[in-house]
Amino acid sequence: MSAGLLFLILAFPLLGALGNLLLGELLLRRVRAAVAVAAVAASALTCLLLWPLAAGEGTRATLFTWLESGTFQVSVDILFDPLSASMTLMVTLVSTLIHLYAAGYMEDEVDTTRFFVLLNLFVFAMLCIVLADNLLLLFLGWEGVGFCSYALIGFWYAEEKNAAAGRKAFLVTRVGDVFFGIALLWLFALCGTLSISAINAQASLLGSGTLLALTLLLLGGACGKSAQLPLMTWLPDAMAGPTPVSALIHAATMVTAGVYLLCRLFPLVSLSPTGMMAIAAVGALSALYAASCALAQREIKRVLAFSTMSQVGFMMLAVGAGAVSAAMFHLFTHAFFKALLFMAAGCVIHLTGGENDITRMGGLRKQSPFVFWLFLAGALCLAGAPLTGGFFSKDEILLADFARATLFYRGIWLLGTCTALLTAIYTFRLVYMVFAGEPRSHFHGHALPGPMRWTLPPLALLALGGGLLNLPPLYGGKEHLHQFLGPLAGTRIHASHAVEWALAVLAVALFFLGWALVHWRHRRAAPEPVGALPAFLLSGWRADRLVERGILRPFQVLAGWCWQWGDGRLIDGTLEGAGRLCLSGGERLRRLATGRLSTYLTALAWGLVVMLGYFAWRIL
Amino acid sequence: MIVPMSHILAFSAALFVMGLACVLAQRNLIMILIGVEIMLNAVGLTLVGASALWQKVDGQIFVIFLMAMTSAEVSISLAMVVYLRRRKGTLEADAFDGMKG
Numbered sequence: 001m002s003a004g005l006l007f008l009i010l011a012f013p014l015l016g017a018l019g020n021l022l023l024g025e026l027l028l029r030r031v032r033a034a035v036a037v038a039a040v041a042a043s044a045l046t047c048l049l050l051w052p053l054a055a056g057e058g059t060r061a062t063l064f065t066w067l068e069s070g071t072f073q074v075s076v077d078i079l080f081d082p083l084s085a086s087m088t089l090m091v092t093l094v095s096t097l098i099h100l101y102a103a104g105y106m107e108d109e110v111d112t113t114r115f116f117v118l119l120n121l122f123v124f125a126m127l128c129i130v131l132a133d134n135l136l137l138l139f140l141g142w143e144g145v146g147f148c149s150y151a152l153i154g155f156w157y158a159e160e161k162n163a164a165a166g167r168k169a170f171l172v173t174r175v176g177d178v179f180f181g182i183a184l185l186w187l188f189a190l191c192g193t194l195s196i197s198a199i200n201a202q203a204s205l206l207g208s209g210t211l212l213a214l215t216l217l218l219l220g221g222a223c224g225k226s227a228q229l230p231l232m233t234w235l236p237d238a239m240a241g242p243t244p245v246s247a248l249i250h251a252a253t254m255v256t257a258g259v260y261l262l263c264r265l266f267p268l269v270s271l272s273p274t275g276m277m278a279i280a281a282v283g284a285l286s287a288l289y290a291a292s293c294a295l296a297q298r299e300i301k302r303v304l305a306f307s308t309m310s311q312v313g314f315m316m317l318a319v320g321a322g323a324v325s326a327a328m329f330h331l332f333t334h335a336f337f338k339a340l341l342f343m344a345a346g347c348v349i350h351l352t353g354g355e356n357d358i359t360r361m362g363g364l365r366k367q368s369p370f371v372f373w374l375f376l377a378g379a380l381c382l383a384g385a386p387l388t389g390g391f392f393s394k395d396e397i398l399l400a401d402f403a404r405a406t407l408f409y410r411g412i413w414l415l416g417t418c419t420a421l422l423t424a425i426y427t428f429r430l431v432y433m434v435f436a437g438e439p440r441s442h443f444h445g446h447a448l449p450g451p452m453r454w455t456l457p458p459l460a461l462l463a464l465g466g467g468l469l470n471l472p473p474l475y476g477g478k479e480h481l482h483q484f485l486g487p488l489a490g491t492r493i494h495a496s497h498a499v500e501w502a503l504a505v506l507a508v509a510l511f512f513l514g515w516a517l518v519h520w521r522h523r524r525a526a527p528e529p530v531g532a533l534p535a536f537l538l539s540g541w542r543a544d545r546l547v548e549r550g551i552l553r554p555f556q557v558l559a560g561w562c563w564q565w566g567d568g569r570l571i572d573g574t575l576e577g578a579g580r581l582c583l584s585g586g587e588r589l590r591r592l593a594t595g596r597l598s599t600y601l602t603a604l605a606w607g608l609v610v611m612l613g614y615f616a617w618r619i620l
Numbered sequence: 621m622i623v624p625m626s627h628i629l630a631f632s633a634a635l636f637v638m639g640l641a642c643v644l645a646q647r648n649l650i651m652i653l654i655g656v657e658i659m660l661n662a663v664g665l666t667l668v669g670a671s672a673l674w675q676k677v678d679g680q681i682f683v684i685f686l687m688a689m690t691s692a693e694v695s696i697s698l699a700m701v702v703y704l705r706r707r708k709g710t711l712e713a714d715a716f717d718g719m720k721g
């Protein structure tokens with residue numbers, strides 16, 4: 001099996017995008033969608049066929065030298081090791097299902113060529129991030145997914161709101177990218193290479209202060225892409241895009257790119273204990289923040305967006321605790337169940353004729369049991385119901401935290417546990433409000449197209465059975481993912497069985513407590529709480545207003561000042577003043593030139609007098 | 621030298637000032653030109669005097685050049701005077717102010 005074939009994984013989505021870009025308008029709508037789906041499916045198939053290459057150290061393949069200048073050399077090479085291979089398989093599998101779903105979802109839409117081109121291009125860029133063995137290639141993919149996300153959030157750009165959401169996502173993630181770009185250049189200056197494997201190998205030679213700074217810069221980049229505090233404001237607004245986009249980009253793949261970056265550079269990151277604590281703290285605070293916001297949201301997709309932020313926070317928490325395998329495990333189960341939830345939410349929106357507000361839904365269980373059961377499967381995973389995928393992965397993260405046994409990590413664990421309870425509450429609130437009881441308003445829904453239905457069950461199976469990927473020994477599993485990742489899996493968790501059991505029982509208790517609370521409220525038919533706190537949570541802790549007041553307003557004032565004073569008065573004033581001075585000077589000098597001979601002759605005589613006077617003065 | 625240098629200088633200075641006075645006082649173009657000629661001749665006289673004083677021929681050569689140049693200048697200026705007279709019907713110097721800024 002040739003390593004060169006690995007490039008086919010990248011090439012198929014790119015070919016699909018190019019094909020649709022050049023010929024899409026000539027093709028039938030169905031063919032267009034089929035090309036897009038086939039491109040990603042072929043990529044998934046290639047990944048499966050080449051799977052043996054990933055074993056052990058993995059395989060490295062070089063396509064060509066991209067840039068060469070003196071000692072600076074960047075080649076397009078990819079690394080197919082356990083970490084990237086498992087991520088690639090997840091990305092391509094989930095993308096295939098979401099592309100299929102999108103084919104159904106976008107059935108009545110105009111301009112599907114643009115949609116499918118961008119979707120395929122997104123998969124290509126994402127695979128670039130995952131497979132790159134070179135930070136510059138990774139950065140290319142990083143910016144590529146940013147661009148595709150921007151273009152797809154603003155897909156319905158005719159509405160000002162959507163275009164603004166796309167712009168916001170682009171600009172906020174760009175802030176993170178600046179940090180990542182600085183880290184990239186600094187790493188090159190320190191190590192003389194951009195190859196990820198070489199940097200990881202040399203990382204132990206760097207000073208501790210440098211490592212801390214690099215870790216924080218990388219964390220900044222990851223925060224932008226993964227919507228963590230304080231660069232999280234773009235994700236809820238990103239839900240303005242079509243639902244398959246939300247499922248693919250803003251839940252399953254792109255937002256986890258930040259976590260993946262930290263996992264990829266884990267040998268470097270793990271050398272700075274303070275940096276690791278910062279990562280864990282950012283993750284835990286983001287998880288808690290987003291979970292609390294999700295409690296009060298009224299739009300179905302915004303609830304899911306905040307829950308994504310919260311779950312990605314859990315992954316960061318795992319990286320911060322040194323448990324890469326737990327982070328990747330949660331990343332996979334989360335990708336499955338969150339894609340499922342988003343796609344089921346898309347079905348709900350379809351069934352209610354475009355309604356987004358959960359306070360006006362209700363009783364959908366009777367209308368469509370199929371969607372109900374699948375949504376419930378995703379929701380159970382999200383809430384951490386015992387024996388679902390989400391339960392095992394979340395449990396492992398909390399265990400990894402608890403096992404660190406320092407005061408800081410115990411505090412982080414406490415935050416994580418609170419978040420787990422909040423997660424159960426907001427998930428069941430969502431389920432009850434959408435599916436239980438009687439419809440709160442009347443809808444003219446549409447029937448669900450076939451592809452939208454039949455892509456859900458496979459994802460539900462993956463989500464519910466996701467725990468088998470990395471079943472801990474406590475439940476008789478073998479931790480396949482941990483074994484497979486080998487040396488990439490991060491630090492090993494040392495915990496006694498008693499602690500493991502205690503944490504598992506606690507997790508189950510929290511799940512049922514959350515469920516019971518919501519059920520109790522539902523039985524009493526309690527109205528939605530109103531007041532200052534729910535409004536505060538609904539607006540996402542007023543983060544948008546804070547950014548507006550703290551950053552945008554001062555920036556606008558400063559920019560206005562620079563424009564009016566710096567540009568308008570200083571620069572323009574100087575230039576125009578110089579011009580005016582020359583004009584008035586010329587006007588004065590003009591009067592001297594009378595055109596009369598006598599004036600000139602008199603001036604000549606006076607000149608003579610001056611000269612003679614000067615000489616006379618010199619002599620005397 | 622028969623004539624002392626100071627006399628030559630005093631004479632040529634007087635000649636120069638008279639020429640200058642003529643140039644400044646007269647309004648007629650031809651009279652102004654005559655004034656200029658007188659000033660040039662005053663300069664020439666100084667050159668000849670200096671040549672005799674230092675016993676060098678350079679000053680006299682210079683004067684010959686000066687004469688040649690003066691004749692050329694006079695021919696051009698007289699041609700212009702004729703032309704200007706035809707154009708405006710006058711030789712009054714202040715009538716020609718076409719170069720006014």
